[in-house]
Ligand code: ADP
């Protein structure tokens with residue numbers, strides 16, 4: 001007798017729910033929740049699905065198709081993952097199939113194919129390494145050298161090997177790539193063969209590629225400073241009672257070293273650890289640092305890996321093959337979806353970073369928030385780290401929900417950088433600006449270059465979104481309802497509020513000093529690069545932004561060039577604001593703080609503070625005190641004053657008050673509905689329909705429908721509705737009624753041309 005006759009299957013589709021199939025006799029006992037199976041869906045299309053549940057509840061439909069086959073010997077997805085997928089789909093209001101699609105490497109996820117493709121099996125690249133046949137004492141080694149006196153080439157080759165492998169420095173010798181030995185020391189193939197024959201050296205084959213196990217000896221972890229020790233103890237103390245600790249440590253206070261201690265503790269217990277970073281750009285240096293300690297068990301995960309590599313990492317995290325398990329994973333947000341078996345700790349570095357949020361496609365999840373949920377499912381702990389925590393997290397720490405640990409000094413008691421405000425409005429007026437650079441900035445760059453030090457110049461990518469400003473007094477038009485700056489739309493020749501949709505024409509004169517001739521502001525990294533080259537023709541200039549870092553190893557190359565001092569001035573977007581630890585970097589220029597501050601978003605001030613704090617944290621991390629030049633037309637701006645004093649606490653306090661006053665998170669939850677249609681007037685009438693329907697329930701807590709800043713993407717027109725969900729009321733109920741409203745809309749005549757997406761916590 002078969003135990004279960006039916007299986008509910010998750011398919012990689014944007015359709016709600018699971019799909020019931022029949023379990024054929026021959027698969028009885030061979031599948032369980034998490035098994036990957038092959039099914040037919042629609043006309044002759046094959047999909048891989050994941051078993052969600054097996055049962056005996058006869059479905060109402062009479063047309064139950066059978067499962068076609070089981071794809072792997074063991075379930076590809078574990079029980080914790082299934083729970084996690086389900087939570088994500090509920091919370092972020094998407095189908096569980098969309099979560100599956102995001103989670104599974106595409107080689108494991110067939111989506112409507114005619115036949116199952118034959119995939120090449122992943123073959124790790126292997127290389128030949130040379131090592132000592134056995135560890136030798138100094139006496140034994142001397143004896144060998146004596147014997148080799150008659151074979152001078154072999155003598156030289158062995159000496160070269162010992163030097164390269166670290167033996168000469170009194171460290172344990174490590175294996176060396178054979179090709180490297182030949183290339184670096186000029187040893188011949190024949191002399192190496194001779195040493196192999198005499199069994200002095202031996203060969204091993206090792207996988208190379210992502211991590212070179214053999215060449216990286218495990219380095220003991222650094223001794224912590226007094227302050228770091230206190231912080232580490234405090235974290236451990238918190239973890240006795242709470243699940244989450246927030247580590248608020250100034251830039252270069254050595255947070256990473258504290259993580260290393262916490263990670264080691266978990267690995268010793270046999271647990272897995274996930275180390276999340278907001279961007280790939282950041283991983284290069286951190287990976288090198290973590291690798292020195294944990295290279296044998298460390299894997300890296302980000303979107304730039306090939307499909308085959310992703311499958312390999314998936315299997316290693318799952319521990320499919322004994323002895324090859326990854327226990328520390330360093331990755332970007334999608335690493336959360338790997339098949340962890342027993343997490344003990346998740347580190348969320350730079351927890352305030354906006355890159356943790358996935359905007360498109362679904363699931364539109366926030367990796368920090370999901371990390372906390374995933375850790376909960378594993379009964380693991382979470383440490384959130386930041387030099388300037390998000391308002392949400394710090395609020396949670398203030399209220400006691402999270403434990404809080406503060407690290408106020410830089411490692412080695414290095415001073416925080418000196419911050420200099422450069423008034424660009426005044427400089428423009430006095431005609432002292434050289435292109436986009438103030439005299440103060442130029443002077444500091446000049447001085448740094450003279451001392452052979454390095455400089456980074458930061459220009460926000462969002463600086464492309466232009467705004468209007470009075471060149472005389474610096475006045476910027478703001479929304480009458482939301483108190484955020486209006487964005488200039490060249491196309492419509494109007495200024496628009498990104499939030500409520502309010503729009504108005506370009507004022508002929510300044511609303512403050514009434515002088516005529518308002519100016520548009522906003523410029524990008526490329527232009528800065530061109531112009532800095534003209535001002536400093538002999539400086540070596542590089543640029544780091546989305547355009548220059550498309551290649552797989554482009555980050556590594558740029559960062560290495562910086563480390564090797566092959567670049568004098570680096571210009572970049574927010575990518576360069578985080579994590580970089582460059583010894584010789586002393587000057588940081590923030591080219592235009594105004595367009596950070598004036599971005600039309602309720603978090604603009606918070607984000608500006610984070611970015612300025614972080615980017616200034618790159619300067620003077622070693623002996624020399626760094627210098628940060630902030631160019632602004634508004635030196636009295638309250639956020640800038642706060643950055644000047646590194647005054648996080650007051651930034652937090654003021655922002656929290658504003659959020660309370662205007663009812664923004666953490667005082668409510670935001671939910672955005674994005675409605676698209678190819679016909680503008682139909683879009684208008686459908687979104688009005690939905691707006692009216694929802695307004696009945698949410699009243700003044702509903703904003704819109706409005707056209708967003710980018711109101712047309714390819715052939716689709718966009719409108720958005722923003723809903724502020726009351727935190728005191730049950731969220732699930734509100735979400736359900738939103739879904740019902742959308743379903744009502746979808747039943748309207750002509751509504752099939754609509755595309756509707758929901759973004760929960762859209763920030
Ligand atoms: P953060 O992550 O807080 O910005 P890091 O962990 O990058 O700080 O530390 C800043 C610098 O100080 C790094 O170069 C790091 O190697 C060094 N450092 C931090 N703690 C120690 C320590 N205990 N011993 C030696 N060097 C340390």
Ligand code: ZN
Pocket residue numbers: 479480481482483497498499500501502
């Ligand atoms: Zn507004």
Ligand code: ZN
Pocket residue numbers: 470471472473474475510511512513514515
């Ligand atoms: Zn003015």
